[in-house]
Amino acid sequence: MDFFEVVRSRRSVRKFTTQMVEPEKIERALDAALLAPNSSNMQPWEFYWIQSQDKKKQLVKACFGQNAASTAQELIFVVSRLDTWRRNRKLILDWVNGLSHPPKILRDYYQTLIPLAYFRDPFFIKDVIFYVATTIVGLFRPVPRSHLGKARHFEVATKTTALACENLMLALVAQGLACCPMEGFDEVRVKKILKLNRHCHVVMGIGIGYPAPNGLYGSQFRIPRDLVIKRV
Amino acid sequence: MDFFEVVRSRRSVRKFTTQMVEPEKIERALDAALLAPNSSNMQPWEFYWIQSQDKKKQLVKACFGQNAASTAQELIFVVSRLDTWRRNRKLILDWVNGLSHPPKILRDYYQTLIPLAYFRDPFFIKDVIFYVATTIVGLFRPVPRSHLGKARHFEVATKTTALACENLMLALVAQGLACCPMEGFDEVRVKKILKLNRHCHVVMGIGIGYPAPNGLYGSQFRIPRDLVIKRV
Secondary structure, eight states, rough: HHHHHHHHHOOBBBBBSSOOHHHHHHHHHHHHTTTOOOOGGGGOOOEHHHHHHHHHHHHHHTTTTHHHTTSEEEEEEEEESSSSHHHHHHHHHHHHHHHSSOOOHHHIIIIIIIIHHHOOOOOHHHHHHHHHHHHTTTTTSSOOOOOSSSHHHHHHHHHHHHHHHHHHHHHHHHOOOEEEEEOOOOHHHHHHHOOOTTEEEEEEEEEEEEEEEOOOOOOOOOOOHHHHEEEE | BBBHHHHHOBBBBBOSSOOOOHHHHHHHHHHHHHSSSGGGGOOOEEEEEEHHHHHHHHHHHHTTTHHHHTTTTTTEEEESSSSSHHHHHHHHHHHHSSSSSOOOOHEEEEEEIIHHHHHEEEEEEEEHHHHHHHHHTTSSSSSOOOOOHHHHHHHHHHHHHHHHHHHHHHHHHHHHHHEEEEOOOOHHHHHHTTTTOTEEEEEEEEEOOOBOTTTTSSSSOOOOOHHHHEEE
């Protein structure tokens, strides 16, 4: 399917038919998700594809029973997490070191810079030190700014995970499926059902299926272009 | 261009040729960005397309002179903001009320629920009250959880804006262009150059151009699929 046709035809469909979704279409969409660009290639994402009927029932309840979840043939919850960076960094370093000519700059980046950026102590002492240091140095020259607090770290991980979510959703549409991203859920309950720890945020739930005739709730409204696109 | 071909061929290209980029390709990519799904359709995004050579020079400096910025023929900074919700809500309500049969549920949503979710007082008193209330009610039944603090509000706005960023980047690739998303910049300086207030976060800078032969710095590494895709 043509790319722009996919983008144009993607709408949040909130009711699905009872037609089964081919698992290989979900697999293909997940593969597309994993190809998204992301912060320092650290891939802080996880995709929970719900297979258990019992879990699905609980999750639909945690989504307040909304149609986009209850009529969904497949349900995926996408998660951003702050506690996989050590594992991912090691996997990346192993890959870098296995290259025929490992670029020094790449090795240094993951060896030294990534821990500096991703390490968090419980009291954010590192963040505060970096914040003060970069604020002072920043008076004189451009510096990367430190993220103060866990929520700011999550903003980066969630942002990057959202890029993958968009690939996933478009890839579903490209295969004739429909989907609805959901943020309307009880995050505490969803995390409990999926056994997620406090280093995880649920980025979104995605209800997936073939669109029901009454699945689209209205036309599409966009803020006038000139209000959001600025030429400077 | 076929959708999956676009996703597969998108890579972060960090050096561009001197070939001019057709402005209509950028416009088309921006249009694709605006069609992204987003939180409650509140569209908290802004796209700064840099036209002034002087501003471009300053921004390249704020990006530490990296090639992805300095060789870019076009440069877009994407911003998420917390202070446009009142305006956007009004525009949406005007649109809803102009429909031939305005759905009551939609009107109620933007009339009542959106202010409850988006209003922030300087001391986050509303957030705290909601947090306590939803934590207590949440013991008994699923509830939407309150976002505690400005950074959590930004996480939502930035997440939604990232969905638009992915549309934008893929739409560039679909038209034969290349791009590189950048988070490596001095956010304080970028905000100053773009005259952004404290209710704005710079989600990413995007360097755009035709790919230079040496624009790709290496092969693509992905964390093994089974570590990030969970069947539960």
